[in-house]
Amino acid sequence: MKHLIFNWKMNPQTLSSSLRLFDSYILYLSKNKIKSWKIIVAPPFVFLDQVSKILKKYPKLRNKVFLASQNSFWREKGAFTGEISPLMLKKIGVKYVILGHSERRKYFFEDSEIIAKKITALKKENLIPIICWGEEKRNEKPEKYLKDILKNIPSLKEILLAYEPIWAIGTGNPISREEAENKNKIAKKTISLFRNKFKKVHYLYGGSINAKDISIYLNSNIIDGFLVGSASLKTKEVLKIFEIINNGKN
């Protein structure tokens, strides 16, 4: 099963535009069966509940479309002003949590220790982590960060590793297929150090993915999904991406 994740980040600005955007995804997905792909949408926290209510009206999409949050905290409840717990997220229908995104690392100083704590807290609620990793500058080696996270989390049934080179995020220039594959091979090698600790691992690429370029990575035997940022806010782009993966073009 492949994964297509849409990270809306801190967009759109109103509930009504969020629901409109989500509706446009759902309209396509309820009419077109995209085989072998799971679609995961990550709206801002404040819109998750309403988006979840819409999704529940489409029982046929139950195993096709899922919700992710863009962050979560490592404790279940208590005096943690401004935080949201994995349990709260599960209760409103969230299934995946994006953790360690480079913007969280940059603006909120999250490091591998914090991210590992957050991932650990997901286990109790059976939420699946989408772990972002990737280097800031092209010639850096980001695998130590990944290894540090993996060694500090418990065994998990399923994880998604999204390789996101920071130098490609938001630039409009995705990296070459070869480069994305090589980095995902490194992730695979890193995972192999942990033997059977992680049952199912999916290797994704993210960084300026759009309808124009996504096909260069399709049918790769290592990249089995994508994390889409800015293109996820443009209905036309999203629908084109759906069409491309649906037709299995490359």
Ligand code: PGA
């Ligand atoms: P982008 O964002 O597609 O806008 O580059 C990707 C991401 O930050 O996850």
